[in-house]
Amino acid sequence: MKATLITNIGELTTNVGTPDDPCGTRRDAAVLIEGERIAWVGTSAEARALGLGRDPDFGAEEVRPDVGNPPRTRHEEHVEVVDAEGRAVIPGFVDSHTHLVFAGDRADEFEARMKGAPYAAGGIRRTVAATREASDDALRRRLRSFVAELHAQGTTTFEVKTGYGLTVADEERLARLAAEVTPEVTFLGAHVVPPEYADRRDDYVDLVCGAMLSACAPHSRWVDVFCETGAFTPEESRRVLAAGVAHGLEPRVHGNQLGTGEGVRLAVAMGAASVDHCTYLDDADVAALASSRTVATLLPGVEFSTRQPYPDARRLIDAGVTVAIASDCNPGSSFTSSMPLMIALAVREMGMAPAEAVWAATAGGARALRRDDVGVIAPGLRADLVLLEAPTRTHLAYRPGVPLVARVWKDGAPL
Ligand code: NIG
Numbered sequence: 001m002k003a004t005l006i007t008n009i010g011e012l013t014t015n016v017g018t019p020d021d022p023c024g025t026r027r028d029a030a031v032l033i034e035g036e037r038i039a040w041v042g043t044s045a046e047a048r049a050l051g052l053g054r055d056p057d058f059g060a061e062e063v064r065p066d067v068g069n070p071p072r073t074r075h076e077e078h079v080e081v082v083d084a085e086g087r088a089v090i091p092g093f094v095d096s097h098t099h100l101v102f103a104g105d106r107a108d109e110f111e112a113r114m115k116g117a118p119y120a121a122g123g124i125r126r127t128v129a130a131t132r133e134a135s136d137d138a139l140r141r142r143l144r145s146f147v148a149e150l151h152a153q154g155t156t157t158f159e160v161k162t163g164y165g166l167t168v169a170d171e172e173r174l175a176r177l178a179a180e181v182t183p184e185v186t187f188l189g190a191h192v193v194p195p196e197y198a199d200r201r202d203d204y205v206d207l208v209c210g211a212m213l214s215a216c217a218p219h220s221r222w223v224d225v226f227c228e229t230g231a232f233t234p235e236e237s238r239r240v241l242a243a244g245v246a247h248g249l250e251p252r253v254h255g256n257q258l259g260t261g262e263g264v265r266l267a268v269a270m271g272a273a274s275v276d277h278c279t280y281l282d283d284a285d286v287a288a289l290a291s292s293r294t295v296a297t298l299l300p301g302v303e304f305s306t307r308q309p310y311p312d313a314r315r316l317i318d319a320g321v322t323v324a325i326a327s328d329c330n331p332g333s334s335f336t337s338s339m340p341l342m343i344a345l346a347v348r349e350m351g352m353a354p355a356e357a358v359w360a361a362t363a364g365g366a367r368a369l370r371r372d373d374v375g376v377i378a379p380g381l382r383a384d385l386v387l388l389e390a391p392t393r394t395h396l397a398y399r400p401g402v403p404l405v406a407r408v409w410k411d412g413a414p415l
């Protein structure tokens with residue numbers, strides 16, 4: 001089995017937290033990876049004392065991350081040693097909210113918004129029209145290039161939604177293509193009512209809850225609905241989520257993006273894993289979230305790209321709500337896949353401490369996806385790690401826009 005020792009880690013964010021330090025920070029740390037999993041976490045001195053990384057036959061090879069992959073293993077039990085040289089290591093980012101299967105471009109809408117035009121849910125229909133026209137191969141190529149973009153920026157687990165097909169056949173192929181790249185596929189047939197159903201929205205909700213759901217459920221883990229003015233009413237949303245649950249899917253909700261409304265309370269009532277956006281919350285929403293298992297997933301790329309006010313993460317965290325941050329990468333409201341940018345925005349604009357933002361982008365995302373094998377660095381969990389070109393995780397917010405991801409491992413393999 002291939003083994004890798006990362007040693008001389010100046011600051012290791014394990015997320016095996018305590019009330020005082022939710023990031024479970026360790027200094028001068030070392031992590032041993034065996035196969036796809038983390039085998040051991042300790043200090044660099046302990047690693048030396050245990051003789052980890054020293055092959056009795058061949059001796060250890062010191063590998064500098066900046067000079068690429070090491071010479072191939074010469075012995076089955078050989079341990080590749082990566083000297084972090086005092087730099088920081090964090091868990092791979094868990095981006096729990098993306099819309100990565102689509103065609104087309106809406107840069108013109110972004111330009112108009114920067115001149116003062118508001119964001120409206122209706123723009124989704126332009127991407128639907130372009131996506132319906134695209135071949136499977138074209139969609140697949142674009143999706144794969146987004147996946148490469150995510151990996152290069154340190155994201156090792158990500159969710160992908162359907163929602164730009166809105167016919168049975170198109171939603172099915174988006175779900176199928178998404179399932180080629182992630183187990184976290186979300187059926188979002190209830191994204192908006194497509195134009196051909198504009199005068200008979202009840203028929204569209206019937207279709208979503210019937211044939212469309214049946215076609216997509218085999219490729220999907222989650223069911224989502226855009227519960228918002230201009231998209232689906234709370235009653236329609238409840239129907240869609242209930243139908244999804246009856247098909248074995250787990251619910252999540254787009255809610256409270258464009259104004260206050262029922263989205264958050266519906267998500268809590270349905271036991272949703274997460275309610276995403278949460279831009280406009282009243283006190284009852286915050287209280288409902290605080291007394292639930294539903295994660296509030298904040299998407300600061302949307303506020304950045306739509307000029308809406310940023311949600312107050314401090315208010316949520318202080319009330320005891322579990323907060324995740326995600327990119328919402330999509331061509332309309334947030335065309336970025338950068339989790340480091342989300343961290344910088346969360347710190348600068350939403351009242352989060354750097355440690356809280358990094359936690360929310362890793363362990364928080366894992367909670368939002370109900371995953372207990374990622375987002376945390378501990379023995380037995382998946383070896384998804386990021387070596388930063390920085391001494392501390394704070395640099396992700398302190399040095400916005402700078403590519404600080406030096407090296408990424410997913411399932412124990414360098415990406
Ligand atoms: O999460 N809110 C709904 N859906 C996306 C926007 C999609 C689009 O504008 O194309 C979102 O922001």
Ligand code: FE
Nearest residue numbers: 097099254328
């Ligand atoms: Fe979204």
